[in-house]
Amino acid sequence: MHTSVLTVSHLKKDIKKKTIIHDVSFDIKEGEILGFLGPNGSGKTTTLRMIVGLSRPTAGDVEICGYSLKKNFVQAMSQVGCIIEGPDLYGYMSGYKNLELLGSMSQGVTKEDIDSTVKLVGMENRIHDKVDVYSMGMKQRIGLAQALIHKPKLLILDEPTNGLDPQGIHEFREIVKRLARERGLSVLISSHLISEVQLMCDRVSIINKGHIIQNADIKDILATGEAVWTVNEPEKAQQLIKDRFGLETTRAPEGLKALVDMDTLPAINKTLIEAGFEISFVDNKKRTLEDLFLELTEKDKI
Amino acid sequence: MIKLTQNEILKILLKKKLFLILLLLLIFVSLFSYGQQFAYERTVQQFEAETGEMDFDWRVLASQRLEDLESRSDNEFIPEGVRASFDREIQQLSYFIDNDINPITPTAFGFNAEFAEQGIGLFIPLLVVILAADLVSGEFSKKTAKMLLTRAVPRWKILLSKYLALLMMTTLLIFMVAVLSTLVSFLFFGELGAGEPVITGFSVFEGTLVSDSTILISRFQFSVLVYSLVWFVSVIIASITLLVSVAVESSSSAIGILMASIIGGQFLQFFLADWELVKYFFVTNLDLPSYLTGSYQPVEGMNLSFSILTLAAWGGLSLLISFILFNRRDVLV
Ligand SMILES: Nc1ncnc2c1ncn2[C@@H]1O[C@H](COP(=O)(O)OP(=O)(O)O)[C@@H](O)[C@H]1O
Numbered sequence: 333m334h335t336s337v338l339t340v341s342h343l344k345k346d347i348k349k350k351t352i353i354h355d356v357s358f359d360i361k362e363g364e365i366l367g368f369l370g371p372n373g374s375g376k377t378t379t380l381r382m383i384v385g386l387s388r389p390t391a392g393d394v395e396i397c398g399y400s401l402k403k404n405f406v407q408a409m410s411q412v413g414c415i416i417e418g419p420d421l422y423g424y425m426s427g428y429k430n431l432e433l434l435g436s437m438s439q440g441v442t443k444e445d446i447d448s449t450v451k452l453v454g455m456e457n458r459i460h461d462k463v464d465v466y467s468m469g470m471k472q473r474i475g476l477a478q479a480l481i482h483k484p485k486l487l488i489l490d491e492p493t494n495g496l497d498p499q500g501i502h503e504f505r506e507i508v509k510r511l512a513r514e515r516g517l518s519v520l521i522s523s524h525l526i527s528e529v530q531l532m533c534d535r536v537s538i539i540n541k542g543h544i545i546q547n548a549d550i551k552d553i554l555a556t557g558e559a560v561w562t563v564n565e566p567e568k569a570q571q572l573i574k575d576r577f578g579l580e581t582t583r584a585p586e587g588l589k590a591l592v593d594m595d596t597l598p599a600i601n602k603t604l605i606e607a608g609f610e611i612s613f614v615d616n617k618k619r620t621l622e623d624l625f626l627e628l629t630e631k632d633k634i
Numbered sequence: 635m636i637k638l639t640q641n642e643i644l645k646i647l648l649k650k651k652l653f654l655i656l657l658l659l660l661i662f663v664s665l666f667s668y669g670q671q672f673a674y675e676r677t678v679q680q681f682e683a684e685t686g687e688m689d690f691d692w693r694v695l696a697s698q699r700l701e702d703l704e705s706r707s708d709n710e711f712i713p714e715g716v717r718a719s720f721d722r723e724i725q726q727l728s729y730f731i732d733n734d735i736n737p738i739t740p741t742a743f744g745f746n747a748e749f750a751e752q753g754i755g756l757f758i759p760l761l762v763v764i765l766a767a768d769l770v771s772g773e774f775s776k777k778t779a780k781m782l783l784t785r786a787v788p789r790w791k792i793l794l795s796k797y798l799a800l801l802m803m804t805t806l807l808i809f810m811v812a813v814l815s816t817l818v819s820f821l822f823f824g825e826l827g828a829g830e831p832v833i834t835g836f837s838v839f840e841g842t843l844v845s846d847s848t849i850l851i852s853r854f855q856f857s858v859l860v861y862s863l864v865w866f867v868s869v870i871i872a873s874i875t876l877l878v879s880v881a882v883e884s885s886s887s888a889i890g891i892l893m894a895s896i897i898g899g900q901f902l903q904f905f906l907a908d909w910e911l912v913k914y915f916f917v918t919n920l921d922l923p924s925y926l927t928g929s930y931q932p933v934e935g936m937n938l939s940f941s942i943l944t945l946a947a948w949g950g951l952s953l954l955i956s957f958i959l960f961n962r963r964d965v966l967v
């Protein structure tokens with residue numbers, strides 16, 4: 333049904349004989365927003381640089397809309413717009429000249445395209461000022477505009493809200509979400525902010541120390557919670573839950589604990605009661621992306 | 635490709651470097667013209683004071699100089715090498731006198747050629763370096779390379795467009811040097827001298843000047859010849875600058891490296907002229923116009939075609955390596 337807009341397979345990168353990225357793979361489907369989540373220094377920017385052809389992977393391949401980046405650089409890149417590590421534009425030119433110049437490097441970018449993109453990012457008023465005098469927020473808008481003028485299928489944003497004020501962050505997110513909705517644009521957005529990924533993305537790839545440690549749907553993560561049952565005869569209950577639902581539970585002072593899909597919790601409770609257990613207390617705690625993130629990166633530390 | 639090149643020209647123009655270069659040129663051309671005019675007036679005054687004549691005649695002055703040189707050359711105690719260079723000057727000067735060519739009164743066309751001859755070793759390469767040093771390195775130090783290299787254009791096309799833009803701007807630069815030095819010096823001297831004859835085509839054969847193959851051309855033709863050589867040298871310097879600009883991360887280190895090589899090269903030539911390898915260094919070969927007026931051989935065994943070939947090899951290799959480096963480069967800014 334969905335076709336892959338970006339396929340990253342087994343990317344590896346050595347810099348100065350040190351492996352910084354180990355075997356990173358993920359893909360993005362049409363119209364999907366993928367969050368690329370990881371703490372500072374985990375290798376997000378390094379991975380994105382390889383995806384947009386700025387640096388050469390030591391091993392692995394990148395495919396954009398079916399074109400291999402290595403073999404068909406031009407066709408592959410004509411489907412991509414990106415901002416890598418901050419919008420560094422030509423400071424001695426106006427925002428408009430920057431867009432004209434970068435736009436002229438893609439096929440078929442018209443003046444109307446530029447004007448409509450400028451409007452989209454809300455920069456009509458200051459577009460003819462020099463970029464040097466822009467605020468960070470304005471630069472980020474022009475950066476976004478430059479990534480959009482040639483109507484790419486894939487937008488790659490590297491920590492795009494870094495350095496923006498709360499108002500700017502909110503507006504920026506709204507623009508990106510609208511684009512994905514209205515144009516069916518796929519977005520790869522890297523961030524070290526869990527809340528940002530949770531707010532904007534459909535899926536998340538979590539990276540730590542150059543390894544992908546989880547690829548998951550945000551919905552699934554949010555639907556999973558931690559349930560606690562305080563019952564008489566916990567051993568028997570544990571056995572029953574395992575037999576009926578295939579779910580491993582752990583014993584804790586307050587009772588049995590397990591990670592469950594919130595939708596199945598009522599069914600488990602019903603089974604326990606029907607089997608004659610006395611449940612004195614049931615609790616469920618919604619797990620956030622933050623919990624998952626900390627859990628995963630914690631595990632890695634040990 | 636045309637669009638890409640236009641973009642690169644626009645970048646160079648918007649950085650206002652040409653304006654700085656123009657200003658530098660104007661200052662130096664004015665200084666030198668003024669200096670030459672001043673020296674000439676002093677010579678005339680001295681001449682008039684010594685001879686008591688009111689009308690300055692260059693022939694008298696030239697003959698005086700000739701006699702002076704001859705007496706110095708007759709001195710038994712001077713070394714052979716110095717005597718040889720005196721003899722060359724004597725031959726050249728007698729040729730001017732015999733053929734009624736005035737080598738003393740300054741003219742605009744004499745000046746523009748001389749300015750180029752003096753500038754080609756250091757000043758003009760410097761201007762080219764100012765123009766070209768940040769062509770690629772600037773995109774890295776300002777981090778704009780990320781924007782430039784993530785468009786759907788292969789890297790070699792981007793570098794080629796930059797090189798073409800640089801060639802055009804270098805050509806414009808040389809044109810500006812020619813026009814400015816002619817115009818400004820004309821304001822000082824009031825003499826154009828475009829039609830005056832020049833002799834060229836001297837060659838050195840076993841230490842003596844051979845004038846068999848000399849030809850007479852007008853000062854205008856001579857200037858065109860000199861500026862063609864200056865243009866060639868500048869294109870080579872531009873290509874070498876491109877290489878350095880690709881190889882380093884910041885514009886200031888690019889300028890530093892090039893300045894050091896050009897100035898260091900001059901020293902090398904001065905102190906180590908006996909060392910065979912020195913003649914293959916590009917800086918040693920920059921002074922092409924001096925071959926035209928003869929009596930020039932910075933290192934044993936060098937001549938015009940040797941220098942042109944050496945420079946062409948430097949330029950070609952620089953370009954080749956630039957493209958290879960640029961294509962392979964990991965952009966980590
Ligand atoms: N040019 C470089 N040379 C050496 N190491 C680098 C270089 N760039 C990045 N690294 C290392 O790679 C790791 C990942 O960096 P980066 O991709 O910038 O992380 P992120 O974008 O996730 O914050 C870091 O530990 C950093 O030290």
Ligand SMILES: [Mg+2]
Pocket residue numbers: 376377378417490491
């Ligand atoms: Mg980063």
